[in-house]
Amino acid sequence: MANQSVTLPQDFFFGAALSGPQTEGAWQSFGKIENIWDTWSNLNLGDFHNRVGSYAGNDMTRHMQEDFELFASLGFASVRTSIQWARLMDADGKLNPEGAAYYHKLFATAREAGVEPFVNLYHFDMPAYLLRRGGWESREVVEAYATYATTAFAEFGQEIEHWFTFNEPIVEPEQRYEHGRWYPFIHDFGRARIAQYHISLAHALAVDAFRNLQAAGMVRADARIGLINCFTPPYTRDNPSAADLEAVRMTDGINNRWWLDLVTEGTLPQDVVDTLAERGVHLPTRAGDEQILARGTVDWLGFNYYHPARVQAPEHDVDEHGNPVFAQEYVWPDAVMNESRGWEIYPKGIYDFATTMTRDYPDLEWFVSENGIGIEEDRAERDEQGRICDGAYRVPFVRDHLAWIARAIDEGAKCRGYHYWGAIDCWSWNNAFKNRYGFVEVDLAHDYKRVPKESSDWIRRVATTHVVE
Ligand code: FCB
Secondary structure (H helix, E strand, C coil), X not given: CCCCCEECCCCCEEEEECCHXXXXXXXXXXXXXXXXXXXXXXXXXXXXXXXXXXXXXXXXXHHHHHHHHHHHHCCCCEEEEECCHHHHECCCCCECHHHHXXXXXXXXXXXXXXXEEEEECCCCCCEHHHHHCCHHXXXXXXXXXXXXXXXXXXXHCCCCCEEEEEECCCHHHHHHHHCCCCCCCCCCHHHHHHHHHHHHHHHHHHHHHHHHHHHCXXXXXXXXXXXXXXXXXXXXXXXXXXXXXXHHHHHHHHHHHHHHHXXXXXXXXXXXXXXXXXXXXXXXXXXXXXXXXXXXXXXXXXXXXXXXXXXXXXXCCECCCCCECXXXXXXXXXXCEECCCCEECCCHHHHHHHHHHHHHCCCCCEEEEECCCCEEHHHHCECCCCCECCHHHHHXXXXXXXHHHHHXXXXXXXXXXXXXXXXXXXXXXXXXXXXXXXXXXXXXXXXXXXXXXXXXXXXHHHHHHCEEC
Protein backbone atom coordinates (compact mmCIF):
# COMPACT_ATOMS: atom_id res chain seq x y z
CA MET A 1 0.00 0.00 0.00
CA ALA A 2 2.72 2.31 1.10
CA ASN A 3 3.77 3.99 -2.12
CA GLN A 4 0.51 4.43 -3.97
CA SER A 5 -1.25 7.76 -3.84
CA VAL A 6 -4.92 7.37 -2.95
CA THR A 7 -7.80 9.80 -2.80
CA LEU A 8 -10.38 9.88 -0.05
CA PRO A 9 -13.97 11.01 -0.79
CA GLN A 10 -14.50 14.78 -0.82
CA ASP A 11 -17.03 14.58 2.02
CA PHE A 12 -14.62 12.56 4.19
CA PHE A 13 -13.74 14.72 7.19
CA PHE A 14 -10.42 15.23 8.96
CA GLY A 15 -10.09 16.37 12.52
CA ALA A 16 -8.44 16.01 15.87
CA ALA A 17 -9.26 13.89 18.91
CA LEU A 18 -8.62 15.13 22.44
CA SER A 19 -10.14 14.76 25.84
CA GLY A 20 -10.95 17.17 28.65
CA PRO A 21 -8.79 15.55 31.35
CA GLN A 22 -5.78 15.34 29.03
CA THR A 23 -5.84 18.95 27.88
CA GLU A 24 -7.76 21.39 30.04
CA GLY A 25 -5.67 21.64 33.17
CA ALA A 26 -7.20 24.27 35.48
CA TRP A 27 -7.92 21.36 37.77
CA GLN A 28 -9.27 23.44 40.63
CA SER A 29 -10.75 26.33 38.65
CA PHE A 30 -14.23 26.98 37.28
CA GLY A 31 -15.67 24.93 40.12
CA LYS A 32 -14.05 21.67 39.09
CA ILE A 33 -14.07 19.03 41.81
CA GLU A 34 -11.54 16.24 42.28
CA ASN A 35 -11.62 13.41 39.78
CA ILE A 36 -10.08 9.97 39.96
CA TRP A 37 -6.87 11.13 38.21
CA ASP A 38 -6.42 13.92 40.73
CA THR A 39 -6.90 11.39 43.52
CA TRP A 40 -4.20 9.16 42.06
CA SER A 41 -1.88 12.11 41.43
CA ASN A 42 -2.31 13.30 45.02
CA LEU A 43 -1.74 9.81 46.30
CA ASN A 44 1.45 9.01 44.43
CA LEU A 45 2.88 11.40 41.89
CA GLY A 46 5.76 8.96 41.41
CA ASP A 47 3.42 6.72 39.41
CA PHE A 48 3.36 9.37 36.65
CA HIS A 49 6.16 9.82 34.12
CA ASN A 50 8.48 12.58 35.34
CA ARG A 51 6.03 13.11 38.23
CA VAL A 52 3.64 15.00 35.96
CA GLY A 53 0.17 14.38 37.38
CA SER A 54 -3.29 15.25 36.16
CA TYR A 55 -3.28 18.90 37.15
CA ALA A 56 -2.25 20.92 34.10
CA GLY A 57 -3.28 18.89 31.05
CA ASN A 58 -1.53 20.51 28.12
CA ASP A 59 -2.69 23.90 29.42
CA MET A 60 -5.40 24.18 26.79
CA THR A 61 -7.53 26.38 29.02
CA ARG A 62 -5.04 29.19 28.45
CA HIS A 63 -4.39 28.22 24.80
CA MET A 64 -7.91 27.46 23.64
CA GLN A 65 -8.17 30.00 20.86
CA GLU A 66 -4.66 29.33 19.58
CA ASP A 67 -5.28 25.57 19.59
CA PHE A 68 -8.52 25.73 17.63
CA GLU A 69 -6.92 28.10 15.14
CA LEU A 70 -4.03 25.66 14.79
CA PHE A 71 -6.46 22.82 14.08
CA ALA A 72 -8.19 24.94 11.47
CA SER A 73 -4.81 25.78 9.93
CA LEU A 74 -4.12 22.04 9.59
CA GLY A 75 -7.25 21.76 7.47
CA PHE A 76 -9.28 20.07 10.21
CA ALA A 77 -13.04 20.56 10.12
CA SER A 78 -13.79 19.06 13.53
CA VAL A 79 -12.32 18.32 16.92
CA ARG A 80 -13.55 15.86 19.48
CA THR A 81 -13.02 16.60 23.10
CA SER A 82 -14.88 15.68 26.26
CA ILE A 83 -16.78 17.45 28.97
CA GLN A 84 -15.31 16.60 32.35
CA TRP A 85 -18.04 15.26 34.62
CA ALA A 86 -16.12 16.71 37.59
CA ARG A 87 -16.27 20.18 36.01
CA LEU A 88 -19.84 20.26 34.74
CA MET A 89 -21.41 18.82 37.90
CA ASP A 90 -20.87 19.81 41.52
CA ALA A 91 -20.39 17.53 44.51
CA ASP A 92 -24.16 17.30 45.00
CA GLY A 93 -24.68 16.07 41.45
CA LYS A 94 -26.13 19.41 40.30
CA LEU A 95 -25.07 21.58 37.37
CA ASN A 96 -22.05 23.75 38.18
CA PRO A 97 -22.80 27.04 36.36
CA GLU A 98 -19.11 28.02 36.16
CA GLY A 99 -18.32 24.68 34.54
CA ALA A 100 -21.19 25.13 32.10
CA ALA A 101 -19.89 28.60 31.19
CA TYR A 102 -16.43 27.09 30.63
CA TYR A 103 -17.77 24.63 28.05
CA HIS A 104 -20.02 27.17 26.34
CA LYS A 105 -16.89 29.23 25.83
CA LEU A 106 -14.83 26.25 24.68
CA PHE A 107 -17.39 25.25 22.05
CA ALA A 108 -17.94 28.84 20.89
CA THR A 109 -14.18 29.32 20.54
CA ALA A 110 -13.96 26.20 18.38
CA ARG A 111 -16.79 27.41 16.15
CA GLU A 112 -15.28 30.87 15.79
CA ALA A 113 -12.09 29.23 14.54
CA GLY A 114 -14.14 27.21 12.06
CA VAL A 115 -13.79 23.85 13.79
CA GLU A 116 -16.91 21.85 14.70
CA PRO A 117 -16.83 20.49 18.26
CA PHE A 118 -17.74 16.80 18.73
CA VAL A 119 -18.54 16.20 22.37
CA ASN A 120 -17.90 13.08 24.40
CA LEU A 121 -19.22 12.74 27.94
CA TYR A 122 -16.77 10.41 29.62
CA HIS A 123 -13.07 9.73 29.15
CA PHE A 124 -11.99 7.61 32.16
CA ASP A 125 -12.60 10.60 34.46
CA MET A 126 -15.02 9.78 37.23
CA PRO A 127 -15.53 12.32 40.01
CA ALA A 128 -13.59 11.03 43.03
CA TYR A 129 -16.55 11.00 45.41
CA LEU A 130 -18.39 8.61 43.09
CA LEU A 131 -15.50 6.16 43.10
CA ARG A 132 -15.74 6.24 46.87
CA ARG A 133 -19.40 5.27 46.50
CA GLY A 134 -18.51 2.20 44.47
CA GLY A 135 -17.55 3.55 41.04
CA TRP A 136 -18.75 1.50 38.09
CA GLU A 137 -19.53 -1.39 40.43
CA SER A 138 -22.46 0.60 41.80
CA ARG A 139 -25.91 1.22 40.35
CA GLU A 140 -25.97 4.54 42.13
CA VAL A 141 -23.09 5.67 39.91
CA VAL A 142 -24.90 4.45 36.81
CA GLU A 143 -27.83 6.68 37.83
CA ALA A 144 -25.47 9.57 38.58
CA TYR A 145 -23.98 9.25 35.09
CA ALA A 146 -27.47 9.29 33.55
CA THR A 147 -28.24 12.49 35.47
CA TYR A 148 -24.97 14.04 34.33
CA ALA A 149 -25.61 13.07 30.69
CA THR A 150 -29.16 14.45 30.83
CA THR A 151 -27.86 17.70 32.31
CA ALA A 152 -25.25 18.02 29.55
CA PHE A 153 -27.77 17.36 26.76
CA ALA A 154 -30.16 19.92 28.22
CA GLU A 155 -27.41 22.54 28.67
CA PHE A 156 -25.71 22.17 25.28
CA GLY A 157 -28.52 20.59 23.28
CA GLN A 158 -28.99 23.55 20.96
CA GLU A 159 -25.25 23.94 20.37
CA ILE A 160 -23.86 20.48 19.77
CA GLU A 161 -24.61 18.23 16.86
CA HIS A 162 -22.27 15.29 17.54
CA TRP A 163 -22.46 13.55 20.91
CA PHE A 164 -20.77 10.46 22.32
CA THR A 165 -21.59 8.71 25.58
CA PHE A 166 -18.22 7.08 26.31
CA ASN A 167 -14.70 6.87 25.03
CA GLU A 168 -13.25 3.36 25.17
CA PRO A 169 -15.62 1.85 27.73
CA ILE A 170 -13.53 -1.34 27.74
CA VAL A 171 -10.47 0.46 29.14
CA GLU A 172 -11.49 1.17 32.74
CA PRO A 173 -12.75 -2.39 33.34
CA GLU A 174 -9.40 -3.65 32.06
CA GLN A 175 -6.96 -1.12 33.45
CA ARG A 176 -8.54 -0.41 36.82
CA TYR A 177 -10.36 -3.64 37.66
CA GLU A 178 -8.73 -6.50 35.77
CA HIS A 179 -5.04 -5.74 35.20
CA GLY A 180 -4.64 -3.46 38.22
CA ARG A 181 -2.53 -0.97 36.26
CA TRP A 182 -4.58 2.12 37.10
CA TYR A 183 -5.83 3.31 40.44
CA PRO A 184 -7.48 1.64 42.40
CA PHE A 185 -5.28 -1.25 41.13
CA ILE A 186 -7.72 -4.19 41.29
CA HIS A 187 -6.98 -7.65 39.85
CA ASP A 188 -10.44 -9.12 39.61
CA PHE A 189 -11.86 -10.33 36.30
CA GLY A 190 -15.39 -10.64 37.70
CA ARG A 191 -15.43 -7.11 39.11
CA ALA A 192 -14.16 -5.87 35.73
CA ARG A 193 -17.13 -7.44 34.00
CA ILE A 194 -19.50 -5.91 36.57
CA ALA A 195 -18.01 -2.51 35.72
CA GLN A 196 -18.33 -3.29 32.00
CA TYR A 197 -21.97 -4.26 32.42
CA HIS A 198 -22.79 -1.13 34.41
CA ILE A 199 -21.04 1.10 31.88
CA SER A 200 -23.19 -0.54 29.19
CA LEU A 201 -26.33 0.33 31.15
CA ALA A 202 -25.07 3.88 31.69
CA HIS A 203 -24.49 4.24 27.95
CA ALA A 204 -28.02 3.03 27.17
CA LEU A 205 -29.61 5.32 29.76
CA ALA A 206 -27.76 8.27 28.24
CA VAL A 207 -28.90 7.41 24.72
CA ASP A 208 -32.46 7.10 26.04
CA ALA A 209 -32.24 10.54 27.70
CA PHE A 210 -30.83 11.99 24.49
CA ARG A 211 -33.72 10.62 22.41
CA ASN A 212 -36.30 11.89 24.91
CA LEU A 213 -34.80 15.39 25.03
CA GLN A 214 -34.56 15.45 21.26
CA ALA A 215 -38.25 14.50 20.96
CA ALA A 216 -39.02 17.35 23.39
CA GLY A 217 -37.08 19.83 21.28
CA MET A 218 -34.35 20.39 23.88
CA VAL A 219 -31.70 18.72 21.74
CA ARG A 220 -31.43 19.95 18.18
CA ALA A 221 -33.18 17.85 15.59
CA ASP A 222 -30.03 17.20 13.54
CA ALA A 223 -27.98 16.00 16.54
CA ARG A 224 -26.61 12.46 16.56
CA ILE A 225 -25.30 10.24 19.29
CA GLY A 226 -22.66 7.55 19.21
CA LEU A 227 -20.18 5.52 21.21
CA ILE A 228 -16.41 5.41 20.75
CA ASN A 229 -14.35 2.31 21.45
CA CYS A 230 -10.83 1.09 20.85
CA PHE A 231 -11.71 -1.96 18.81
CA THR A 232 -8.93 -4.51 18.39
CA PRO A 233 -9.13 -6.67 15.27
CA PRO A 234 -8.36 -10.16 16.56
CA TYR A 235 -5.81 -12.55 15.06
CA THR A 236 -4.22 -15.82 16.08
CA ARG A 237 -1.45 -18.10 14.78
CA ASP A 238 -1.57 -19.80 11.39
CA ASN A 239 -3.26 -23.21 11.51
CA PRO A 240 -4.94 -22.49 14.81
CA SER A 241 -6.25 -25.15 17.15
CA ALA A 242 -9.86 -25.12 18.31
CA ALA A 243 -8.59 -23.70 21.61
CA ASP A 244 -6.82 -20.83 19.78
CA LEU A 245 -10.09 -20.01 18.03
CA GLU A 246 -11.87 -20.05 21.38
CA ALA A 247 -9.33 -17.50 22.62
CA VAL A 248 -10.16 -15.34 19.60
CA ARG A 249 -13.90 -15.71 20.18
CA MET A 250 -13.74 -14.53 23.79
CA THR A 251 -11.23 -11.74 23.17
CA ASP A 252 -13.29 -10.45 20.27
CA GLY A 253 -16.45 -11.02 22.29
CA ILE A 254 -15.41 -8.97 25.31
CA ASN A 255 -13.47 -6.20 23.52
CA ASN A 256 -15.43 -5.78 20.30
CA ARG A 257 -18.70 -7.62 19.83
CA TRP A 258 -19.95 -6.63 23.29
CA TRP A 259 -20.07 -2.98 22.19
CA LEU A 260 -21.00 -3.59 18.58
CA ASP A 261 -24.05 -5.67 19.57
CA LEU A 262 -25.01 -3.10 22.19
CA VAL A 263 -24.93 -0.17 19.78
CA THR A 264 -26.56 -1.94 16.83
CA GLU A 265 -29.01 -4.37 18.50
CA GLY A 266 -29.34 -3.13 22.06
CA THR A 267 -28.20 -6.51 23.35
CA LEU A 268 -25.04 -8.18 24.68
CA PRO A 269 -23.53 -11.18 22.86
CA GLN A 270 -25.20 -14.23 24.41
CA ASP A 271 -22.32 -16.60 23.65
CA VAL A 272 -20.00 -14.37 25.68
CA VAL A 273 -22.46 -14.01 28.57
CA ASP A 274 -22.94 -17.81 28.59
CA THR A 275 -19.23 -18.60 28.58
CA LEU A 276 -18.65 -16.11 31.38
CA ALA A 277 -21.38 -17.76 33.44
CA GLU A 278 -19.88 -21.21 32.82
CA ARG A 279 -16.69 -19.89 34.36
CA GLY A 280 -18.45 -18.43 37.37
CA VAL A 281 -18.59 -14.81 36.16
CA HIS A 282 -22.15 -13.55 36.58
CA LEU A 283 -23.35 -10.16 35.47
CA PRO A 284 -25.36 -8.19 38.04
CA THR A 285 -28.55 -8.25 35.98
CA ARG A 286 -31.86 -6.98 37.31
CA ALA A 287 -35.40 -7.11 35.99
CA GLY A 288 -35.85 -4.33 33.44
CA ASP A 289 -32.20 -4.23 32.33
CA GLU A 290 -32.93 -5.76 28.95
CA GLN A 291 -35.33 -2.92 28.20
CA ILE A 292 -32.67 -0.40 29.22
CA LEU A 293 -29.98 -2.00 27.04
CA ALA A 294 -32.42 -2.11 24.13
CA ARG A 295 -32.35 1.71 24.17
CA GLY A 296 -28.58 1.73 23.57
CA THR A 297 -28.62 1.69 19.76
CA VAL A 298 -26.73 4.62 18.27
CA ASP A 299 -26.67 6.76 15.14
CA TRP A 300 -23.03 6.06 14.40
CA LEU A 301 -19.84 4.74 15.95
CA GLY A 302 -16.30 5.93 16.64
CA PHE A 303 -13.49 3.40 16.03
CA ASN A 304 -10.24 4.19 17.84
CA TYR A 305 -7.52 2.12 16.21
CA TYR A 306 -4.04 1.70 17.57
CA HIS A 307 -3.18 -1.99 17.41
CA PRO A 308 -4.62 -5.45 16.80
CA ALA A 309 -5.14 -8.21 19.39
CA ARG A 310 -3.01 -11.28 18.71
CA VAL A 311 -4.02 -14.12 20.95
CA GLN A 312 -3.76 -17.87 21.39
CA ALA A 313 -5.06 -20.51 23.77
CA PRO A 314 -3.86 -19.80 27.31
CA GLU A 315 -1.38 -22.11 29.02
CA HIS A 316 -3.27 -21.78 32.30
CA ASP A 317 -7.02 -21.43 32.77
CA VAL A 318 -6.65 -19.45 35.95
CA ASP A 319 -4.15 -16.71 36.81
CA GLU A 320 -2.27 -16.03 40.05
CA HIS A 321 -5.18 -13.96 41.35
CA GLY A 322 -7.66 -16.79 40.78
CA ASN A 323 -9.18 -15.12 37.71
CA PRO A 324 -10.38 -17.11 34.70
CA VAL A 325 -8.10 -16.72 31.68
CA PHE A 326 -9.56 -16.99 28.19
CA ALA A 327 -6.56 -16.08 26.04
CA GLN A 328 -2.91 -15.18 26.17
CA GLU A 329 -0.83 -13.05 23.90
CA TYR A 330 0.46 -14.57 20.70
CA VAL A 331 3.75 -12.99 19.69
CA TRP A 332 3.62 -12.73 15.94
CA PRO A 333 7.18 -13.02 14.60
CA ASP A 334 6.56 -10.41 11.86
CA ALA A 335 5.14 -7.76 14.18
CA VAL A 336 6.43 -4.21 13.73
CA MET A 337 6.46 -2.53 17.10
CA ASN A 338 6.24 1.02 18.31
CA GLU A 339 8.76 0.44 21.06
CA SER A 340 7.89 3.66 22.89
CA ARG A 341 4.38 2.45 23.58
CA GLY A 342 4.77 -1.30 23.22
CA TRP A 343 1.98 -1.37 20.64
CA GLU A 344 2.17 -3.23 17.34
CA ILE A 345 1.85 -1.08 14.23
CA TYR A 346 -0.44 -2.91 11.83
CA PRO A 347 -2.26 -0.53 9.46
CA LYS A 348 -4.08 -3.36 7.69
CA GLY A 349 -5.97 -4.05 10.92
CA ILE A 350 -8.11 -1.02 10.25
CA TYR A 351 -9.15 -2.50 6.90
CA ASP A 352 -9.78 -5.97 8.33
CA PHE A 353 -11.99 -4.58 11.06
CA ALA A 354 -13.78 -2.33 8.59
CA THR A 355 -14.48 -5.38 6.45
CA THR A 356 -15.90 -7.23 9.45
CA MET A 357 -18.16 -4.29 10.26
CA THR A 358 -19.37 -4.05 6.66
CA ARG A 359 -20.22 -7.75 6.76
CA ASP A 360 -21.71 -8.08 10.25
CA TYR A 361 -23.14 -4.59 10.88
CA PRO A 362 -23.86 -3.34 7.34
CA ASP A 363 -26.04 -0.39 8.35
CA LEU A 364 -23.62 1.06 10.85
CA GLU A 365 -21.94 4.34 9.92
CA TRP A 366 -18.65 5.05 11.62
CA PHE A 367 -15.47 7.10 11.58
CA VAL A 368 -11.94 6.59 12.81
CA SER A 369 -12.21 8.51 16.04
CA GLU A 370 -8.59 8.05 17.13
CA ASN A 371 -5.41 6.90 15.48
CA GLY A 372 -1.92 8.16 16.04
CA ILE A 373 1.65 7.38 16.99
CA GLY A 374 3.26 8.38 20.26
CA ILE A 375 7.05 8.38 20.22
CA GLU A 376 9.10 8.91 23.35
CA GLU A 377 10.11 12.58 23.43
CA ASP A 378 9.67 12.49 19.64
CA ARG A 379 13.38 11.60 19.53
CA ALA A 380 13.84 15.39 19.73
CA GLU A 381 15.76 15.96 16.49
CA ARG A 382 15.07 19.41 15.12
CA ASP A 383 15.52 21.23 11.81
CA GLU A 384 17.06 24.73 11.40
CA GLN A 385 13.68 26.30 12.13
CA GLY A 386 13.60 24.45 15.45
CA ARG A 387 10.82 22.14 14.34
CA ILE A 388 10.79 18.53 15.48
CA CYS A 389 11.67 16.21 12.59
CA ASP A 390 8.95 13.60 12.90
CA GLY A 391 8.18 13.23 9.19
CA ALA A 392 10.06 9.96 8.77
CA TYR A 393 7.86 8.06 11.19
CA ARG A 394 4.62 10.03 11.75
CA VAL A 395 3.90 10.54 8.05
CA PRO A 396 4.17 6.87 6.99
CA PHE A 397 2.15 5.80 10.00
CA VAL A 398 -0.78 8.07 9.13
CA ARG A 399 -0.40 7.53 5.38
CA ASP A 400 -0.58 3.73 5.65
CA HIS A 401 -3.65 3.85 7.86
CA LEU A 402 -5.38 6.30 5.53
CA ALA A 403 -4.53 4.15 2.53
CA TRP A 404 -6.19 1.11 4.13
CA ILE A 405 -9.20 3.24 5.07
CA ALA A 406 -9.51 4.40 1.45
CA ARG A 407 -9.49 0.80 0.27
CA ALA A 408 -12.14 -0.20 2.81
CA ILE A 409 -14.34 2.69 1.64
CA ASP A 410 -13.90 1.61 -1.97
CA GLU A 411 -15.18 -1.79 -0.93
CA GLY A 412 -18.26 -0.38 0.77
CA ALA A 413 -17.21 0.53 4.32
CA LYS A 414 -19.32 3.35 5.77
CA CYS A 415 -16.34 5.23 7.17
CA ARG A 416 -16.99 8.98 7.14
CA GLY A 417 -13.86 10.56 8.55
CA TYR A 418 -10.60 10.44 10.48
CA HIS A 419 -9.64 12.12 13.72
CA TYR A 420 -5.98 12.04 14.67
CA TRP A 421 -5.31 11.47 18.37
CA GLY A 422 -3.50 14.22 20.21
CA ALA A 423 -2.94 16.40 17.14
CA ILE A 424 -1.36 18.81 19.60
CA ASP A 425 0.77 16.94 22.16
CA CYS A 426 -1.19 16.24 25.32
CA TRP A 427 -1.02 14.46 28.66
CA SER A 428 -1.36 10.68 28.44
CA TRP A 429 -2.51 9.31 31.81
CA ASN A 430 0.35 7.75 33.77
CA ASN A 431 2.67 8.19 30.78
CA ALA A 432 2.07 11.94 31.08
CA PHE A 433 4.14 13.63 28.32
CA LYS A 434 6.51 10.71 27.68
CA ASN A 435 5.12 9.74 24.28
CA ARG A 436 4.36 12.59 21.91
CA TYR A 437 1.57 12.18 19.36
CA GLY A 438 1.12 15.66 17.94
CA PHE A 439 1.60 17.34 14.60
CA VAL A 440 2.22 20.25 16.95
CA GLU A 441 4.67 20.14 19.85
CA VAL A 442 3.87 21.37 23.33
CA ASP A 443 7.13 22.72 24.71
CA LEU A 444 7.00 22.09 28.44
CA ALA A 445 10.21 24.04 29.05
CA HIS A 446 8.67 27.18 27.55
CA ASP A 447 5.28 27.57 29.18
CA TYR A 448 3.50 24.98 27.03
CA LYS A 449 4.38 26.85 23.84
CA ARG A 450 2.86 25.32 20.69
CA VAL A 451 5.37 24.65 17.87
CA PRO A 452 4.29 22.86 14.66
CA LYS A 453 6.38 19.82 13.74
CA GLU A 454 7.63 18.82 10.32
CA SER A 455 4.63 16.47 9.83
CA SER A 456 2.16 19.38 10.11
CA ASP A 457 2.83 20.43 6.50
CA TRP A 458 2.05 16.94 5.26
CA ILE A 459 -1.22 16.49 7.15
CA ARG A 460 -2.37 19.97 6.05
CA ARG A 461 -1.90 18.94 2.42
CA VAL A 462 -3.76 15.68 2.92
CA ALA A 463 -6.62 17.21 4.91
CA THR A 464 -7.16 19.97 2.39
CA THR A 465 -6.74 17.94 -0.83
CA HIS A 466 -7.88 14.49 0.38
CA VAL A 467 -5.03 13.05 -1.63
CA VAL A 468 -2.85 10.77 0.48
CA GLU A 469 0.70 10.71 -0.81
C1 FCB B 1 -6.36 5.90 23.81
C2 FCB B 1 -7.12 6.92 24.65
C3 FCB B 1 -6.56 8.30 24.59
C4 FCB B 1 -5.07 8.36 24.43
C5 FCB B 1 -4.60 7.37 23.39
C6 FCB B 1 -3.12 7.38 23.17
O1 FCB B 1 -6.53 4.64 24.31
O2 FCB B 1 -8.46 7.05 24.26
O3 FCB B 1 -7.02 8.99 25.71
O4 FCB B 1 -4.42 8.22 25.63
O5 FCB B 1 -5.00 6.10 23.74
